[in-house]
């Protein structure tokens with residue numbers, strides 16, 4: 001049986017991808033890496049159907065042993081320090097986890113001469129400073145990263161390119177724009193606002209919702225559409241290539257907030273919280289996903305309103 005390995009399977013996208021593979025690729029064995037301190041809540045319901053392997057990506061020996069033991073046919077490299085604000089507080093750690101972790105993975109694959117396809121979770125944050133005439137953004141847009149996180153993803157992206165060119169490692173880079181849905185970490189904006197609304201509805205918190213920069217524009221895709229794209233990337237994508245995964249629609253964070261508020265009966269006051277502002281924030285992300293659509297036929301299917309409703313209901317069931 002072919003084997004799919006998901007780094008970061010205990011996380012948001014990783015757990016959704018594992019679910020999708022179990023439901024749609026019945027001839028595939030699903031493996032995932034975890035660290036001793038990983039929380040298992042997101043995969044508890046599927047733990048009997050997947051194989052979990054302990055691995056610290058920062059440690060080359062740990063990665064080497066994991067790759068030697070699993071020998072995957074497909075790798076979905078989703079594990080990362082993925083929160084932009086953390087990257088200003090911990091830039092070195094962000095670079096080590098994201099870039100060195102990936103180098104360790106690549107080196108282990110080469111050492112064990114695996115013939116596997118590796119999807120790399122790159123990011124629209126890499127585009128960073130984007131000018132009005134450049135949207136919707138195509139893959140050949142200049143990369144002008146505005147955070148240590150974005151720089152770390154540029155590094156992952158270019159390492160993917162370089163290992164393909166140098167060694168023929170079959171990497172496929174996906175530059176995914178913002179994605180959300182149930183299980184989204186509460187630090188990220190959609191989940192953070194949805195959780196605050198759910199807490200206000202339950203009377204756990206006063207009716208005040210704290211916000212950062214509401215003028216930023218983001219292109220949101222449902223995580224369940226995104227993980228389907230990740231499978232199509234390894235199945236139909238061209239090794240060495242890079243693809244945008246996006247919805248092709250952009251909303252200001254304020255418009256997204258208003259959509260969430262319209263799903264609630266609660267009377268809520270919006271209050272700016274200066275600690276939520278960033279040293280520099282990407283003003284607009286709006287992706288052109290034509291290249292990926294032409295290669296794989298993928299397009300997003302779940303409407304944003306449905307995604308936000310599912311996310312709010314997720315928090316309503318938890319707070």
Ligand SMILES: Nc1nc2c(ncn2[C@@H]2O[C@H](COP(=O)(O)OP(=O)(O)O[C@H]3O[C@H](CO)[C@@H](O)[C@H](O)[C@@H]3O)[C@@H](O)[C@H]2O)c(=O)[nH]1
Pocket residue numbers: 082083084122123124125176177178179187188189190192210211212213214216217218253276278281282285
């Ligand atoms: N987190 C957060 N963001 C806020 C808030 N208020 C406004 N924002 C704004 O909401 C936008 C989205 O913030 P995040 O949800 O934290 O996501 P991100 O920085 O855009 O990064 C996400 O998308 C990338 C792809 O573009 C991913 O690569 C990254 O891992 C992450 O998922 C940013 O412009 C941020 O300033 C708030 O209270 N919390």
